[in-house]
Amino acid sequence: MRRTGFLYDERFLLHDTGPEHPECSARLLAIYKGLEEAGLISKVRLIKASRADQAWIEIVHSIKLIMRFEEACLWGMNELDHPDNKMCRETFETAMLAVGGILHTVDLVMEGEIDNAFCAVRPPGHHAEVSKVMGFCYFNNVAIAARYLRRKWKLQRVGIVDFDVHHGNGTQNIFEDDPSVFYYSIHEHPSFSYPGTGRDFEKGTGEGYGFTLNSPVLPGWGDAEYKALLEKDLFPAFEEFKPEVILVSAGFDAHVDDDMSDIKLSTECFSWIMENIVGMADKYSGGRLISVLEGGYAVSRLSELARNHVEILLGSKA
Numbered sequence: 001m002r003r004t005g006f007l008y009d010e011r012f013l014l015h016d017t018g019p020e021h022p023e024c025s026a027r028l029l030a031i032y033k034g035l036e037e038a039g040l041i042s043k044v045r046l047i048k049a050s051r052a053d054q055a056w057i058e059i060v061h062s063i064k065l066i067m068r069f070e071e072a073c074l075w076g077m078n079e080l081d082h083p084d085n086k087m088c089r090e091t092f093e094t095a096m097l098a099v100g101g102i103l104h105t106v107d108l109v110m111e112g113e114i115d116n117a118f119c120a121v122r123p124p125g126h127h128a129e130v131s132k133v134m135g136f137c138y139f140n141n142v143a144i145a146a147r148y149l150r151r152k153w154k155l156q157r158v159g160i161v162d163f164d165v166h167h168g169n170g171t172q173n174i175f176e177d178d179p180s181v182f183y184y185s186i187h188e189h190p191s192f193s194y195p196g197t198g199r200d201f202e203k204g205t206g207e208g209y210g211f212t213l214n215s216p217v218l219p220g221w222g223d224a225e226y227k228a229l230l231e232k233d234l235f236p237a238f239e240e241f242k243p244e245v246i247l248v249s250a251g252f253d254a255h256v257d258d259d260m261s262d263i264k265l266s267t268e269c270f271s272w273i274m275e276n277i278v279g280m281a282d283k284y285s286g287g288r289l290i291s292v293l294e295g296g297y298a299v300s301r302l303s304e305l306a307r308n309h310v311e312i313l314l315g316s317k318a
């Protein structure tokens with residue numbers, strides 16, 4: 001069995017998005033319950049959050065955005081820039097804890113204390129751009145982790161796989177001119193889905209051309225099409241790129257029971273995807289993989305999806 005970390009902290013529940021918002025704390029409770037009921041909490045290394053040093057947020061985000069976000073919380077505002085981005089007084093601190101927890105998890109993986117990890121954090125991150133919060137996202141957790149791996153750990157090649165049903169416009173935007181971070185995303189086609197980016201001709205810019213790869217998927221598609229696209233696009237791209245670490249933007253909203261999209265993935269297909277990503281990490285990255293929660297709003301399904309996700313990281317899934 002592998003040594004798998006699980007980042008979870010009850011303080012992630014304090015980010016209150018109000019009634020009827022899909023990005024709610026019940027999601028995390030369902031994830032924790034799924035692991036607990038399967039007896040996995042005793043098998044993982046439980047990691048608590050710690051507040052990020054703001055200097056690490058600044059390697060991705062503008063100081064102006066960080067200050068505006070913090071001030072909005074202090075003033076008690078209940079949203080930032082758009083009704084999607086509901087917030088409360090604790091939202092800024094929760095986002096700081098999420099980033100700090102993820103960076104600590106990165107250190108544990110790089111120091112060889114653990115092999116891989118699942119970070120069940122809120123708020124999510126992949127829509128957040130350098131100076132813009134959007135789509136329930138404030139700080140781009142995975143983008144900060146990728147740049148941290150470059151700056152602190154001096155890695156040359158970081159691979160990101162984003163299987164959230166929405167395109168990670170923020171992550172793509174942050175790394176589109178950077179050949180050291182390969183961003184791959186599979187998502188519902190932008191003509192039918194938020195945020196309207198992630199077409200197959202978006203391949204990066206300048207020196208980063210060829211290091212962004214998008215696989216848009218039509219509404220109604222499911223397991224067979226996802227598997228075929230991952231085999232055609234992702235697997236050969238990472239075979240060539242050979243990432244030293246793989247970061248995963250793990251969104252579970254492509255599930256057939258999740259009404260955020262018209263993509264119809266089965267629970268088993270999420271397992272197939274994760275088994276293959278873990279397989280790539282074993283092959284290219286010495287097993288080093290850090291998965292970070294993005295979307296996934298079918299609360300009734302999150303327990304089983306998270307349980308399978310962690311069992312695959314542990315290598316204990318039959």
Ligand SMILES: [Zn+2]
Pocket residue numbers: 164165166251253294295296
């Ligand atoms: Zn999503």
